[in-house]
Amino acid sequence: MDGKDRQILRELQRDGRLTNAELADRVNLSPSPCLRRVRNLEKAGVIERYVALVDREAAGYPVTAFVQVTLARHDRVVVDTFEQRVRETPQILSCHLLTGSSDYLLQIVVAGLDDYEIFMRETLHTTPGIATINTSFVYGTVKDIVELP
Template identity: 60%
Template sequence: MDAKDVQIIRVLQENGRLSNQELSEKVNLSPSPCLRRLRLLEKQGVIKGYTALVDQKAYGLPLTVFIQVRLERHNTEAVRTFEQRVKMIPEIMDCYITTGGSDYLLRVVCQDLDAYEFFVRETLHNVPGIASIDTSFAYSVVKQGHVFPEISETQ
């Protein structure tokens, strides 16, 4: 990827609905080379897809919960089972493998505290191999980014 590819990506992260004509104007390329670069970025998997950014509260899921999970065992089967189950649970928006006191950090969205309690009791507790669950509730969003920072070249 060169600087022009990075520019194309940043412009699309700001507004993924731009036409190729609009995109090419914003990155100072003619439409054909711009489209070629875009298709190559898609083919290489740098651009994975396009989606709508939806207001979580307006959608009806105002509660954001961060859950730190520690597993009982760390063998291949326990990890594989946990990760496969997590991928099937729609309330879990993100799952990160972490260092420190927990093994995973989950970002979960729910309607309210009752829905979260139901989620923990009926869904999360049924995932085998969990040793502990530590919950933090987000009560406000200060920043939620969707555009990557510029890449600086280190010396």
């Protein structure tokens, strides 16, 4: 990847709906080489996919929680069962493996505290192998971006 590829990535992260002609103009390339570079970035897996960013509150999910989960055991069955449950649960936006006192950090969105209670009772509490759950609710956001530097 060179500087021109990084310019392309920067522009596409800002607006993934740019036409190839608009993108080429912004990065000072002609359309054919620009398209070739974009296709190469896609083929190499640098560009994974194109998505629309949706306002959580406007979409009916104003409550965000970060949940730390510690497993009781770390055998293959417990880990696989937990991670499969995470993959199947739409309210869980992200799940990260951690070092430190917790095993996982989940980012969860729900419509309200009642929905969070249902989520806990029907999803996490019914998942075998969980030892502890620690929840922190977001009451404000200082920075939330998806663009890589």
